[in-house]
Amino acid sequence: MTDLREFDVVLFGATGYTGELALGELVRRGAGLRLALAGRDAKKLEAVRTRLAAGVPEASKLPILVADAHDRPALDGVARRARVVCTTVGPYALHGEDLAAACAEAGTHLCDLTGEVTFMRRSIDRNDATAARTGARIVHACGFDSIPSDLGVLLADEAMRVRAGVPCDEATLEVLSLRGGASGGTLASMFTLVEEARRDPAIRKLLLDPYALNPEGERQGPDGPDPMGVESTQDAYLAPFVMGAVNSRVVRRSNALLGYRYGRDFRYREVSRFPKTPKGFLAATSLAAGLGAFVASVATPGLGRLVRAALPKPGAGPSLEERERGRFRLRVVGVSRAAHVERRVVVRVEGDRDPGYALTSVMLAESAVCLASDPLTSPGGVLTPATAMGMSLVERLRRAGLVLTAD
Ligand SMILES: NC(=O)c1ccc[n+]([C@@H]2O[C@H](COP(=O)([O-])OP(=O)(O)OC[C@H]3O[C@@H](n4cnc5c(N)ncnc54)[C@H](OP(=O)(O)O)[C@@H]3O)[C@@H](O)[C@H]2O)c1
Incomplete structure (x- = not known):
């Protein structure tokens, strides 16, 4: 990686709902960062730059790059002019493949917001060896999917090692509360995935594989299918977490890329946790049933069109007030049973604005600056947030106001 690139970070997709938010975060991190905005429509990009410059006057000088x-x-x-390309152009399965390949070949780091397992698998197959050769860190899933999960598990394992000298044998991410909206772009990505799965049995098989993102030849381990129904424990009802089927694959890839730091028998799952009360039971069963019904409805051609018509379109998303009212409270419970002694650590991962957009744009901007500026030791390849940036990103996100703490 040479330092002679013209830009530290190019934000591709600046005209989109999340892209403009992420660009705002990058501009506010400003001083010394050589930044440019990119997209396919010069006039729309100029309008974004003008809006930003109303709050941050220096933004009026940002260079614009045009590329489809x-x-x-x-x-x-674009890739050859930048140290890092940060992209919000999605659905990634439709629009992300050429850019990831261009960055891998140019030795340019890339971070994005994809939560699409199929796209990530294709990127691994196509780009991992090239990026390993050029030194490019291609880092998918740098938003609410899957940074809290990936860094939460890294911290839980670290805390267990410091306190007990052993790794975590298993970890569970529990969603305690979550308040946020959905953008048209996120829904379009979900619909693309459901559509791909409906058409292609190989994709359905991939989506059901708990180790779908592991290196080839290492796609096995102790975890089975994702939890679907409601589980009753001593003190809680547990329902599926909508993003668990993505985040868990990313966490398992991190474990593999870290040389099985969490152990070859490490088990991981994600759940939504509700109190052990009648109201908690109702909430857990409604969530589990609602999730199943939503996926079934968008996968049914006629009904899917109706559901989609009622939802936000690409370019639209939660208002500023809705983003400010959002929040999330997660915890990762890590467990070790080494030498038949059960030990637990709890890592809190929390934030006080909308997780999917306000805080996702913070996570993406911090990932881009981390890749551009921090003295990282990870090799090139198709990596994960934990394996590419690890504790450097944890520290950055803490300074940006997120809670990532082992109690
Ligand atoms: N992981 C997470 O936590 C998370 C959170 C938020 C969003 N996301 C993902 O981020 C992506 C963007 O979401 P969003 O709501 O910001 O979507 P959006 O508002 O629809 O924005 C999409 C962007 O892609 C651009 N684009 C589309 N086709 C293009 C092409 N052929 N060439 C160049 N640019 C093109 C659009 O440009 P134009 O303006 O010119 O149309 C726009 O800038 C989605 O995939 C979503 O799932 C993930």
Whole structure:
């Protein structure tokens, strides 16, 4: 990786709902960061720059790069001019593949917001060896999917090692509360995935594979299918967490890329936790049933069109007031049973604005600056947030106001 690149970070997708938020975060991190905005429509990009400059006057000087996500020579040009390309152009399965390949070949780091397992698998297969050779860190899932999970488990394992000298044998991410909206772009990505799965049995098989993102030849381990129904424990009702099927694959890839730091028998799952009360039971069963019904409805051609028509369109998302009212409270419970002694650590991962957009844009911006500026030791390859940036990113997110703490 050379330092002679013209830009530290290029934000690709600046005209989108999340892209403009992420660009705002990058501009506010400002001083000394050589930043440019990119997209396919010069006029829309100029309008974004003008809006930003109303709050931060220096933004008026930001260079604009024009490239379509399907114009490979133009993407090669963007990749060669930047140390890091940070992209919010999605659905990634439709628009992300050429850019990831261009960055891998140019030795340019990339971070994005994909939560699409199929796209990540294709990127691993196509780009991992190239990126390992060029030194590019290609880091998918740098938003609410899957940074809290991936860094939460890293911290739980670290705390267990410091306190007891052993790794975690298992970890569970529990969603304690979550308040936030959905953008049209996020829904479009979900619909694309459901559509792909409906058409192609190989994709359905991949989505059901708990180790779908592990290196080839290492796609096995002790974890089985994702939890679907409601489970009753001594003090709680547990329902599925909507993003668990993505985050768990990322965490398992981190374990593999870290040389099985959490152990070859490490088990991981994600759940939504509700109190052991009648109201808690009702909430857990409604969540489990609602999730199943939603997936079934969007996968049913006629009904899917109706459901989609009623939801936000690409470019739209939660208002500023809704983003400010949002919040999330998660905890990762790590367990070790080494030498037949049960030990527990609890890591809190919390934030006080909308997790999917306000805080996702903070996570993405911090990932981009971390990749551009921090003295990272990870090799090139298709990595995960924990394996590419690890504790450097944890420290950055803490300074940005997120809670990532082992109690
Ligand atoms: N992981 C997470 O936690 C998380 C959170 C938020 C969002 N996301 C993901 O982030 C992505 C963006 O979401 P969003 O709500 O910001 O979507 P959006 O508002 O629809 O924005 C999409 C962006 O992609 C651009 N684009 C589309 N086709 C393009 C092409 N052919 N060439 C160049 N640019 C193109 C659009 O440009 P135009 O303006 O020119 O149309 C726009 O800038 C989605 O995949 C979503 O799932 C993930």
